[in-house]
Amino acid sequence: MERQLEYEKGPQTDDEPTAASATDGRDDAPANGLRSVRGLPWRAGLLFGLGSFLLTYGVTLQAVAATASLYGTGEGGPGAWVSAGLVTLSNHGVSIAGDVTTEGGAPLPLEISTALSSSTYVSHFVPLLALAAAGYGLVRYTERTTVRGAVGAAVTIVPSYLAGMVALAVLTRYTYDPAETAGMTGGGDEVVTFAAPLGETVLLAGLVVPTTLAVVGGLLAIWPRPLDRLLGERERERDPDPDATPGE
Template sequence: MSDGKQLDYEDESDVQRQVPQDGGSDLPVKEGAVFGAIAVVATYLTHLFLTMIASARTMPEVNTTGDSPVMTDLVGSWIAAGWSYLGMFGVGFEANGESIVLGNIPNNAAALTNTPFLFSGVILFAVTVGTVMAAGYGIARYTDADGPVEAAKAGITVVPPYLVFAALAAFVMTTTFSDYATVMSALEAVPVLESDQFIDAQEQTVTSDIEVGPSTSDAILFAGIVFPAVFAIVGALITQGEDIIDAAIAKVDEQT
């Protein structure tokens, strides 16, 4: 008798997992968001950890104006880690609206361009790409996706957390340089910026700050939509390995 009840309970559990979520939608939106959020947090924390190691080994700019030299402050590790995260997705950076290379941003210890140890760049790439694929794979397995199309649809549901984080990072993870030494370094990295607008060379003072941060459009497009979607779909399709091969062979047979 107890075995019968156990079987009934398992059948009900299986049915509940197959019930469409979110008001009748066939997509597991909530479940995908959970998988995606876990992947985003894990990726960012990895970049943060390696960036903090790099920060401990990075010497900031020294401001030599005034009576005695003054050590300037490094860009906050939490900001530099966000830059490292976004840079891994191919996001560009800007200084007062002009392009600047991540590695040329002064006082910046982002792990992507300041690798703290051998193969740390490989680790960052593996974690950044691997977690997206793992999230896509996980949600496809969790929902027991039936066929490549269903797997791809499930994989897409992990993208929203990436989009949210990318948008927040683009607006929040910026920094402003106001020290003479850092402003000069930024001007050297971005020759198109006219130095007269930012410094008084004779007095060696800053007349206007320089704001540096990720490109908003790049962050949303590349780190929030395109690459997360592509890698998540690839991860989801891994669960359908044999079906994909069979479908490809059938397609070839149709063409021949």
């Protein structure tokens, strides 16, 4: 009976698609790509990105507050949280510009320029360490073992970090008014609004810097494994049969 069924069904040829390969066709490529995007650790990435942003801003805020207490501030100057926001953006390569109508612009107020120059020595390395550590930790947490998986996981850190940087650029603005500000120097005689350009913030602080540093951290998390595989292949090429005895 079984032989009769096999005879009626006939042998399976290579031209007939199997159940496993039937869904691997060309029409299913977009769905596979969509599944690969959905397979990224978005929740963990958003948390790691938010944590790295809060760590970056928090350490910078402490550095700016220490600088302000050391050098002193005038009445009516920018708050420490505003200066910390501008310093954080500056540490990502964003220029702090004054919106003025007079030719030649206006210099930064003393409090902001002091914060940018003094606290930079400490806080300039904070984004580098925070983002690289976030990429490293996320890849290790999600147990990614390939370069593609590590890069994909590291990129999920960017959206929440970008949102934090855009919020800083929008909220941390300071308007210098010489008529209302006492004890400050270096602001000029014009009313000036000091802020970070939004486009520059999105490009540098929100995309280029976090993506680069997070990917570097993610690749460092898997670096020993590709290196071990490479060394293992070279050992096998040098000694293809380590169990063989000499003279065989």
